[in-house]
Amino acid sequence: MLTGRAFKFGDNISTDYIIPGRLAHLRSNLPxxxxxxxxxxxxxxxxxxxxxxxxxxxxxxxxxxxREHAPLVIKMAGVSAILAKSVARIFFRxxxxxxxxxxxxxxxxxxxGDKLEIDLKAGTIRDITNGNQLKFSPIPEIxxxxxxxxxxxxxxxxxxxxxx
Amino acid sequence: MxxxxxxxxxxxxxxxxxxxxxxxxxxxxxxxxxxVTGPLAVRQFQAAGFKHPANSLKVAFFLDHAxxxxxxxxxxxxxxLRNFARETRxxxxxxxxxxxxxxxxxxxxxxxxxxxxxxxxxxTAGGLGAFASGMGSTDIAVTLGLGRTWFRVPETIKVVLxxxxxxxxYGKDLVLHLIGRIGADGATYKxxxxxxxxxxxxxxxxxLTVANMAVEAGAKVGLFPADKATGNYLSAQxxxxxxxxxxxxxxxxxxxxxxxxxxxxxPTVAKPHTVDNIALAKELKGTKIHQVFIGxxxxxxxxxxxxxxxxxxxxxxxxxxxxxxxxxxRGVLLAAIKTGYIQTLLEAGAIILPPGCGPCLGLHQGVLAxxxxxxxxxxRNFRGRMGNxxxxxxxxxxxTAAATALNGEITDPREVI
Numbered sequence: 001m002l003t004g005r006a007f008k009f010g011d012n013i014s015t016d017y018i019i020p021g022r023l024a025h026l027r028s029n030l031p032x033x034x035x036x037x038x039x040x041x042x043x044x045x046x047x048x049x050x051x052x053x054x055x056x057x058x059x060x061x062x063x064x065x066x067r068e069h070a071p072l073v074i075k076m077a078g079v080s081a082i083l084a085k086s087v088a089r090i091f092f093r094x095x096x097x098x099x100x101x102x103x104x105x106x107x108x109x110x111x112x113g114d115k116l117e118i119d120l121k122a123g124t125i126r127d128i129t130n131g132n133q134l135k136f137s138p139i140p141e142i143x144x145x146x147x148x149x150x151x152x153x154x155x156x157x158x159x160x161x162x163x164x
Numbered sequence: 165m166x167x168x169x170x171x172x173x174x175x176x177x178x179x180x181x182x183x184x185x186x187x188x189x190x191x192x193x194x195x196x197x198x199x200v201t202g203p204l205a206v207r208q209f210q211a212a213g214f215k216h217p218a219n220s221l222k223v224a225f226f227l228d229h230a231x232x233x234x235x236x237x238x239x240x241x242x243x244x245l246r247n248f249a250r251e252t253r254x255x256x257x258x259x260x261x262x263x264x265x266x267x268x269x270x271x272x273x274x275x276x277x278x279x280x281x282x283x284x285x286x287x288t289a290g291g292l293g294a295f296a297s298g299m300g301s302t303d304i305a306v307t308l309g310l311g312r313t314w315f316r317v318p319e320t321i322k323v324v325l326x327x328x329x330x331x332x333x334y335g336k337d338l339v340l341h342l343i344g345r346i347g348a349d350g351a352t353y354k355x356x357x358x359x360x361x362x363x364x365x366x367x368x369x370x371x372l373t374v375a376n377m378a379v380e381a382g383a384k385v386g387l388f389p390a391d392k393a394t395g396n397y398l399s400a401q402x403x404x405x406x407x408x409x410x411x412x413x414x415x416x417x418x419x420x421x422x423x424x425x426x427x428x429x430x431p432t433v434a435k436p437h438t439v440d441n442i443a444l445a446k447e448l449k450g451t452k453i454h455q456v457f458i459g460x461x462x463x464x465x466x467x468x469x470x471x472x473x474x475x476x477x478x479x480x481x482x483x484x485x486x487x488x489x490x491x492x493x494r495g496v497l498l499a500a501i502k503t504g505y506i507q508t509l510l511e512a513g514a515i516i517l518p519p520g521c522g523p524c525l526g527l528h529q530g531v532l533a534x535x536x537x538x539x540x541x542x543x544r545n546f547r548g549r550m551g552n553x554x555x556x557x558x559x560x561x562x563x564t565a566a567a568t569a570l571n572g573e574i575t576d577p578r579e580v581i
Binding site: 012014016017020021022024025026027028029040059060063064065066067068069071086088089090093094097098140141142151152153156157161162164 | 187189200201203204208211212213229230234235237238240241281282283284286298299300301302303305306309310312313314316348349352353382384438525526527531544546547548549551552553
């Protein structure tokens, strides 16, 4: 069971909002890079986010660059899952590969600061603040297996390759 | 049942009857990384315990995003990639050789290939009929080690192009129009497949521009058939043997069809801060522009510089506007010198940057000031993309860019040609 607070964002949060190209020189220094997570979308996010919290967004979250540093700095901030109405393809794979759950669901009823409780196995999201119960779309099976192992590297180390 | 181009290529590469919705494990032909995603891919490759890239793979390293490096941190990353490329006997394209996607098109991609790159604009090679898709560093690291990766076989949106472009209208206007119509997530997880009677007249550079921006609609790939023009392009690059024709089956099944009559298109511009926020160039007349950028994997090819040079020949750009030009590859720069385009552009007041990504992603070369506007031939206008979240980015064709540089405000190129 995952519990934490919701940090609400809008539609089309690009990888430039999450971690912009102007910080490419910090990619060799991940702790330093991570201090800038979501900086251009909400400059106060990095200081306020606590381990376990959730990013809750609208449509097309993570569009743009293939930079895996985007989900990486979100994971490093302690975010335990991203909830969005839809998510861009490369970002989706990247997050799952790092063991960071991305849950597709209707996010309109969730408000900024709401306390959420997520049951990954049951596929349910409980908004403790307003009492709403939501369901997220099933994660594709191969991605679920990668997520279950904690990411793509542990998955490959265990299986030696992809298993269908 | 017939197959789309995506289904055909993924069937061949997975050794199965791949249909939309299936998950397949497919053999990859070419894997490449660039200098700001490559170092993480190398670290993940090593962390996974891999020693050598799979023998079956062609592997290429490109130093193009920070070319040449603006600071020691990126210089150190370049050094790591150079060493790894040499140790693994991979292809290394060092700073100054150009943007990965341009070089992949010029020298490496062929019709029917399965290509993955650690860069979202890997889709560019779809212009040559290759299933080419961007991935993150860990996916690339694992593909490098295994020679294979998994794909969900995409549903395909068929884009039927008819007629021909009016003067002053180009592939860039077409793809901006398409993204405006279907939206920045209109093709998420899907393939875009281009067809129709206009295709056979479209040059390969024009197709590369269109395929390049498939990802701006969320697409996994943007695929053109491989036809006579593809064969001629490969022959001109000394790669005649790499050609095979590739068309979808006539009874292929498409999720939806979008029809576009090229004759009805007009010079089109994407406004800040999303690529699907489009308007006609003429509707934005009077919008002051401080910097114009011509270049990138979208529009930094010889034909693009030719269009700009024709508009600017014998003229001077607006005194309050800077014009930056980054040829997409060394080959493009050499051709543009030979044909006199570079001299024309310099005389008009342009700054010529080294072949590479230039200011497109905001890490060097022409970072905008607060409140400044840029009209760029690149593919993204996200807030902060060019290094300053307080600046505004518009996207347009090389013709619109050159006309805008001339007038210092967004200008429909038909006013000056």
